[in-house]
Amino acid sequence: xxxxxxxxxxxxxxxxxxxxxxxxxxxxxxxxxxxxxxxxxxxxxxxxxxxxxxxxxxxxxxxxxxxxxxxxxxxxxxxxxxxxxxxxxxxxxxxxxxxxxxxxxxxxxxxxxxxxxxxxxxxxxxxxxxxxxxxxxxxxxxxxxxxxxxxxxxxxxxxxxxxxxxxxxxxxxxxxxxxxxxxxxxxxxxxxxxxxxxxxxxxxxxxxxxxxxxxxxxxxxxxxxxxxxxxxxxxxxxxxxxxxxxxxxxxxxxxxxxxxxxxxxxxxxxxxxxxxxxxxxxxxxxxxxxxxxxxxxxxxxxxxxxxxxxxxxxxxxxxxxxxxxxxxxxxxxxxxxxxxxxxxxxxxxxxxxxxxxxxxxxxxxxxxxxxxxxxxxxxxxxxxxxxxxxxxxxxxxxxxxxxxxxxxxxxxxxxxxxxxxxxxxxxxxxxxxxxxxxxxxxxxxxxxxxxxxxxxxxxxxxxxxx
Numbered sequence: 478x479x480x481x482x483x484x485x486x487x488x489x490x491x492x493x494x495x496x497x498x499x500x501x502x503x504x505x506x507x508x509x510x511x512x513x514x515x516x517x518x519x520x521x522x523x524x525x526x527x528x529x530x531x532x533x534x535x536x537x538x539x540x541x542x543x544x545x546x547x548x549x550x551x552x553x554x555x556x557x558x559x560x561x562x563x564x565x566x567x568x569x570x571x572x573x574x575x576x577x578x579x580x581x582x583x584x585x586x587x588x589x590x591x592x593x594x595x596x597x598x599x600x601x602x603x604x605x606x607x608x609x610x611x612x613x614x615x616x617x618x619x620x621x622x623x624x625x626x627x628x629x630x631x632x633x634x635x636x637x638x639x640x641x642x643x644x645x646x647x648x649x650x651x652x653x654x655x656x657x658x659x660x661x662x663x664x665x666x667x668x669x670x671x672x673x674x675x676x677x678x679x680x681x682x683x684x685x686x687x688x689x690x691x692x693x694x695x696x697x698x699x700x701x702x703x704x705x706x707x708x709x710x711x712x713x714x715x716x717x718x719x720x721x722x723x724x725x726x727x728x729x730x731x732x733x734x735x736x737x738x739x740x741x742x743x744x745x746x747x748x749x750x751x752x753x754x755x756x757x758x759x760x761x762x763x764x765x766x767x768x769x770x771x772x773x774x775x776x777x778x779x780x781x782x783x784x785x786x787x788x789x790x791x792x793x794x795x796x797x798x799x800x801x802x803x804x805x806x807x808x809x810x811x812x813x814x815x816x817x818x819x820x821x822x823x824x825x826x827x828x829x830x831x832x833x834x835x836x837x838x839x840x841x842x843x844x845x846x847x848x849x850x851x852x853x854x855x856x857x858x859x860x861x862x863x864x865x866x867x868x869x870x871x872x873x874x875x876x877x878x879x880x881x882x883x884x885x886x887x888x889x890x891x892x893x894x895x896x897x898x899x900x901x902x903x904x905x906x907x908x909x910x911x912x913x914x915x916x917x918x919x920x921x922x923x924x925x926x927x928x929x930x931x932x933x934x935x936x937x938x939x940x941x942x943x
Contacts, residue, residue, distance in 0.1 A: 503528070503692070503942065504602075505609045508616060509630035510660060511653075512638040512645075514674040514681065518630050519611035521685050526609070526692075531601060533594070533612035540593045541565065549589055553582045568648060575655040595619075617661055626692055626942070629668040633675045641676075692942075696721045696843055698870070700939040701734040704914040705756045705876065708733035712937050714756040715911055717872060721843050724818040728838055728849045728872070732759040737937055740767055744777050747817045749824075750785035751851030752835035753792045758785065765802035772803040780805045784815060784822075786834040810834065819843075825864045828857035830888050837864050845869045845943050848904075852876075852911065855894045856886040858901075865902040870943055872935070873898065875909040875921050892921040896928030907932040908941075 505522065509515035516532065523530035540546050550558060550570065558570040577583045598620065601608065615621055632638040642653050665671050670691060672684050697720050702713030714731025718738065727738075727748045732755065743764070750758045764781060771777035780803050787793045787808035797806040809815075815822040820842040829835035829852045838849045848865040849872040865871050876889035883891075890898070892909060899907040907929050909921050918934045925932045 503607045504625045505628065505688075505692075506615050506621075506625045507609060507611050507628045507630065508613060508663065508668075509672075510632065510638070511613060511656060512642040513630045513632040514672075514676065515613075515628075515630040516611050518628065518672065518674075518681055518684065519609050521681060522628075522688060523609035525685050525689060526607065528607040528609045529601075531598075531608055531610045533598070533610060533615075536594050536597045537590060538567070539597070540590050541567065543593060546589060546593065550586065553586055568646075568652070572652060572655065575652075575658070613660060616663060616667065621667075626688075626695070627668045627670075628688060629663055629665060629671045631671065631673050633673050637676055694721065694843065696845055696847070696943040698847070698908075698939070698941040698943055699737070700910075700935045700937055700941070701727075701737040702729075702731045702937060703910045703912055703935050705731070705911050707756075707914060709914050712914060713737060714759070716760070717849065717910075717935075719820075719840055719842070719847060722819075724820055724842060726817055726820060726822065726840060726842075728840075729757045729851070730760040730764060731756045735760045735763040735767075740771070741776075743768060743771055743781060744779055745818075746781045748781065748783045748785075749815075749817075749822060749838055750783070751838060751849065752786060752829060752833050753789055754830070754833060754852070757851070758792075758796075761785075761796060762799070765796075765799050765804050768803040769801050777803060782807065782817070784809065784817075786810065786836060788834040789832060809836075823864075825860070827851065827860060828854045837861055839864060839868070847872065847943065850874045850890075850898075852889060854886060854888055855890055858894075858898060862898055862902045865898065865904055867903050869905045870908060871899050871902065871904040871906070872908045872910055874911045875925060876911050876913065878916070878920055878924055892924035893928055896925035896932060899925075899929040899932070904929075905931065908935050909933070910935045 505528065507515050507519040520530050554570065554573060557573065558566055560566050574583050574586065639650060639653055643650065670688055674680060699718040701716035701718060702708065703715060704712040705714055708714050713733035713736060715729045716731050716734030717728045719726045719728065723745060725746050727746060729751055730748055748761065748764065761783065768777055768781050782805050784807045785793065785796065787810045793808055809824060812826055813824050820840055823839040824836045827835050827837045835851050835853065837851055837853065840847045846868040847870045848868045850861055852874050853861055873895040874890045875892040875895040877883055877891045879891050879893055895909060896907065907925060909925055909932060912918055912921060922932055922934045
């Protein structure tokens, strides 16, 4: 699900990407065949959630008000799409489009109208509103790759569906069947929620309530830090908070990252550190001391739990022996799986830097799998590909660009190498992090997309729904 307040839209290799730059928005996609009840569901859901409803068909119809578009329509289809009195007839055009869906002139028409439609959709996205977007063809567009909550509405009864459309659209049954044939087949596995609509109002109402509960149960990823080895005024070193219900798991807590955390939510926090380099653990001391202060104020009932590698032992001992804290420190020195609340947290040793044990972290929660590489060398590619295989989200070290001309095998990954790992591991979404603070972040996204397109760059302040 999309979650950001301000973002820039960029086009790269015909792929639509969002570079997140701020706080939370949500987008819900609703798809389904015409007459399935998707619009009824989408409007009701938007009203119930307080989101803006977007009917993409209406945007599509508005392009016929553009003189240049109508000139091209007449050039491609002649007078056959006009009534005898010279009035443009959209249904006549639709008949041709559905009958000749693979013809060259229909392809040219689709490209022309889509160019204008996506401009309007992009403007809507830039308005930073919570949206419910309703459209039959969403899975065929660039927008489908966005992190959104996706709902599919199926009809239990095609006879009822056609009966509804005959009355509503005042077209022939032949036209409706042509439109269906020219449509798309949906892959239910791509959707978060699938409805079999029996056309009873109570059914839609129940589904709306179920979807609202489902959205609330999603895992949130709060990005607290993405830069290394130092933090600047608007950034921090690596830290990422995964939360769902009472489950709160922080992955690393690098320098400055505590500035982006709400300390009122310290109760029940679990911190898992990938390795003991200061840009990944330095803010532990802030959390440890704050835990004691909040306990003394009566605002913290449970110790925070800290899990970290026991090597280098002198750093581990310094943290474990801290007295001014209301926390419990747990060490690990080998591959293992921790049970933290409802989450399974698997730790896999990876190659990064001599003298420091480094671990990739896999969190399995609410049926989702999130893998964080920590810092890693491309020399350990096969290991991390195996560990991350088929995960929903890969949060990946992408410290370098190829233009830096570092050796292919060093202590960190290039953005291209991060994309290569994501592709070979068949992950659903790649999230880049661990950036050099003086580099333009979009450079990392562009490079990673050369090997794996479904990529975004994380930024402090993002809240992403998984």
